[in-house]
Structures are given as C-alpha cells and as structure tokens.
Amino acid sequence: MDILILIKAFILGVVEGATEFLPISSTGHLIIVGDLLQFNSERDKVFKIVIQLGAILAICWEYRARLGHVVANVGEPASKRLFVNIALAFLPAAILGVLFHDIIKTYLFTPLTVSMALILGGFAILLIEKYKPEFDTATVDDMDWKHALKIGLAQSMALFPGVSRAGATILGGVVFGLSRKAAAEFSFFLAIPIMFAATGYDLFKNWELLHANDIPVFAVGFITAFFSALLMVRGLLKYVSNHDFRIFAWYRIVFGLIVLAYFSSK
Structure with a gap:
C-alpha cells in the first residue's frame, strides 16, 4: 500500500470530520482538497461517501446515552416527541433526495455551483444574525412538530452542494425560534438518519467500485473522520453557547471566493 495514499486518506478524513457539522459545507471543502490532492476518481468519490459514516458515528457515540434512552423508552412523552420530530424533519430532504439524486x-457538483452557494450562504448567515427573532425554544425537548417540519424543509436546501446541511438546519432552527444550542443539537440528531440514508443509497449505487485492497485507505479515512468530528462537535456546542455564527459567514465568503478563483485559473 502506497503511504502517500494513506496520507491523503488521513487528510480527507480530518477535513470531513472537521467540516461536516459546521455551517461551512463539507462538500465544498472535500471538492477543493480532493482536487489539490488529485483524489477525484470515481473510486475516490466513493471513499468520500464512506468516511461520512465515520463522522456520523461520532454523533452516535457522543449522544449514545440520550439515543439509548430514546430507543429504550420510546413510549415516554419526551422520547416519543424527539423521535417524531426527527422523523418529520427527515422526510422532506429524503423524498427530494431520492427524486433528484441523479x-x-x-x-x-461543480466548483462554480459550490463556490456560489458558499458565498451566498455566507451572506444569508449575516442577514439571519442581524434580523433573527428572539428564541422561544431553549432545548430540543421543548420543540414541537411544527419546528421539526420547518427545519426539515430548510434542510432540503442543502441538497444543493455547497449550501451545507449543518448550516441549513442550524440557521433554520435559529430563524424558527430555537436557541443556538438547541438548533445545533437538533441538527446533530437529524444528521443521523439523513446521512445514513444518503450514504447507504450512494454506496448501493456504487457498490461495484469497492475493492478489498482499498480497505486500509477507507479505514484510515473513516477513523480519522470519526475522531475529528467528535472533537469538532464538542467544540461547536461550547462555542455557540456564547457566540453567534458570523465568523462562519465570513469564512464561507472568503473560502467561496478562493474556490472560485482556484478553479477559474485552472
């Protein structure tokens, strides 16, 4: 096994885990980093799908006690409400994703569309931070089904590459009256079914591209994505307790311009 390939897998795993749950678009980062590393073949694209599982398993691990309680006590009002809210928020993007996947x-999935989505999304965050309403829902347990459905519709916008699933759900939650922490936590919970479904669907469609000799590369990326995502999720929750999202808006705008300039010069 070429050590250079393993190093590339490690770098992409870090990028995936570090960006998946921030409102800055993991897709945009994987596109440009993959291009810089010359890691953009059809099999490499499957690798980028697989390492998303590492990132989402970090959420499952971080919230294992909460998720275990919901599964074991689904009949309790709070557990049932969370389960129903996740299911409702999951449906819009899942249905649209199946219909328009191809x-x-x-x-x-082009540099131009991703860069424009990054830039416009950055300005959208600035507007939301300026005009957002005061929150009336402090925790995930206080959400009702209307919050969930609205956030699910917001998540559908992230089917456009570069919008950012985390950005759409977190900022959507803020617009619809959730506190920043509640919006971030619900975004994490919602990521579990939507990312498992999207990743599973992509793997099913590209199964013939997988080979046994790729296992070491996939394992490195998977494990790296898991640990980098775990650190990022913990850091994000601490950050949003005392800060707004403007820093992510400016980052998106600058990064989007870099992506646009980089691919325009090629």
Missing part, C-alpha cells in the same frame, strides 16, 4: 450528482 440530477444533483450530474449537474450541480
């Missing part, structure tokens, strides 16, 4: 993959 169109999105074929026509929208």
